[in-house]
Amino acid sequence: xxxxxxxxxxxxxxxxxxxxxxxxRPRLIFWCGAFAIGIISVGFAGLADLAQRAFAxxxxxxxxxxxxxxxxxxxxxxxxxxxxARFFPxxxxxxIPQAIxxxxxxxxxxxxxxxxxxxLFGKIVLTVLGLLSGASIGREGPTVQVGASIMLAVARFGGxxxxxxxxxxxxxxxxxxxxxxxxAGIVFAxxxxxxxxxxxxxxxxxTAVILSxxxxxxxxxxxxxxxxxxxxxxxxxxxxxxxxxxxxxxxLGAAFSGLALHAGQHIRRxxxxxxxxxxxxxxxxxxxxxxIIGMLSGGTTFGTGYDQAKGAVEANPLPLIxxxxxxxxxxxx
Numbered sequence: 102x103x104x105x106x107x108x109x110x111x112x113x114x115x116x117x118x119x120x121x122x123x124x125x126r127p128r129l130i131f132w133c134g135a136f137a138i139g140i141i142s143v144g145f146a147g148l149a150d151l152a153q154r155a156f157a158x159x160x161x162x163x164x165x166x167x168x169x170x171x172x173x174x175x176x177x178x179x180x181x182x183x184x185x186a187r188f189f190p191x192x193x194x195x196x197i198p199q200a201i202x203x204x205x206x207x208x209x210x211x212x213x214x215x216x217x218x219x220x221l222f223g224k225i226v227l228t229v230l231g232l233l234s235g236a237s238i239g240r241e242g243p244t245v246q247v248g249a250s251i252m253l254a255v256a257r258f259g260g261x262x263x264x265x266x267x268x269x270x271x272x273x274x275x276x277x278x279x280x281x282x283x284x285a286g287i288v289f290a291x292x293x294x295x296x297x298x299x300x301x302x303x304x305x306x307x308t309a310v311i312l313s314x315x316x317x318x319x320x321x322x323x324x325x326x327x328x329x330x331x332x333x334x335x336x337x338x339x340x341x342x343x344x345x346x347x348x349x350x351x352x353l354g355a356a357f358s359g360l361a362l363h364a365g366q367h368i369r370r371x372x373x374x375x376x377x378x379x380x381x382x383x384x385x386x387x388x389x390x391x392x393i394i395g396m397l398s399g400g401t402t403f404g405t406g407y408d409q410a411k412g413a414v415e416a417n418p419l420p421l422i423x424x425x426x427x428x429x430x431x432x433x434x
Contacts, residue, residue: 127259131267134255135274135309138248139316142278145225145247146321149240152232153404160235160400170235170392170403177234178388181227182380189223191215194365195242196224200249200272204265212253212264221250234388235395235403240279245289248275252309263305270305274313281317281325286310328411 160169185192191199191214199215206212228243252271256264269290277286290306334340372379395403 127261130255130259131261131305131308132312134251134271135312136316138251138271138274138309139278139313140320141221141225141247141251142244142275142313143317143320145228145240145244146279148225148229149232149405152229156233156235156403157400160403167396167400170395171389174235174392174395175385175388177230178236178384178391179381181230181234181236182384183377184230185223185227186377186380189220189227192220192223192227192246196244196246197242197272200245200268203249203253204268209257209264212268216246216250216253216268218250218254221247224250232404235391237391237395237402237404237406239405239407241276244275244279245272246275248272248278248313266305270309273306274309277310278313278317281314281321281323283310283314286314327407328415330414330416332416
């Protein structure tokens with residue numbers, strides 16, 4: 102009798118578990134959010150590539166098309182700065198600091214100022230506009246803010262209390278879906294976003310990464326974003342070069358990050374008296390500088406740089422001198 106009673110009790114509990122809408126609703130909404138991150142990330146990547154190709158097409162058409170960046174880039178930067186300050190505050194920068202800060206905030210309203218569907222739209226629009234203007238930007242950081250914004254919206258809609266874990270999961274899912282790198286998304290979540298391994302959030306992160314990756318795989322197929330190579334170190338000298346590249350790349354990356362942080366602090370101080378006017382003016386100056394550097398480099402510094410990186414990985418580097426000669430018209434060489 103006790104055995105039959107336990108079996109009937111277990112059966113009733115399983116029926117409640119499978120039939121409870123209140124129990125499954127948050128899970129279904131979370132899964133839909135993860136799929137949405139994959140779909141939006143792939144669409145974002147497609148728009149970014151189209152913007153880069155459009156800019157390249159404009160600046161290489163005609164004999165004097167190479168001069169167009171002197172007009173397009175400053176105007177595009179000015180428009181981006183105005184839209185960011187006027188309509189989409191807190192979309193400035195890469196987007197990763199906003200996601201990290203939102204994880205440490207407890208007030209839902211404060212989180213909404215950093216991560217929301219409106220900012221998601223603004224981040225995508227302004228990133229595409231920047232690439233259409235020739236800006237030297239990528240979409241890793243923007244994709245992090247996009248994924249985190251989607252998951253925070255999912256948390257509110259589904260009545261889920263784990264906002265910090267969902268922001269972490271959304272950030273990892275964005276990276277994984279955008280570059281077809283599930284492991285990179287997980288490592289990014291642990292090292293960059295949380296700094297520690299949180300056992301309570303690991304299930305959310307893994308599920309979000311898997312589902313968003315499946316959505317991206319279904320839309321874009323299996324691909325290596327930065328290409329592939331069969332080259333491997335074969336001698337001691339090759340391993341020495343690997344060591345030099347690793348240390349040199351890390352040092353240059355750290356120096357670049359430090360310079361960007363210090364420059365950002367000075368820019369904020371400069372813009373304090375008249376934020377909108379001064380930011381638009383500074384954007385024009387920066388746009389002109391980017392245009393001149395891009396022209397001197399033969400157009401190789403415009404855009405994300407993914408094509409150049411892929412070429413280097415696949416042993417097809419783009420030398421600076423030859424690209425400069427091929428980009429400028431013969432009458433100017």
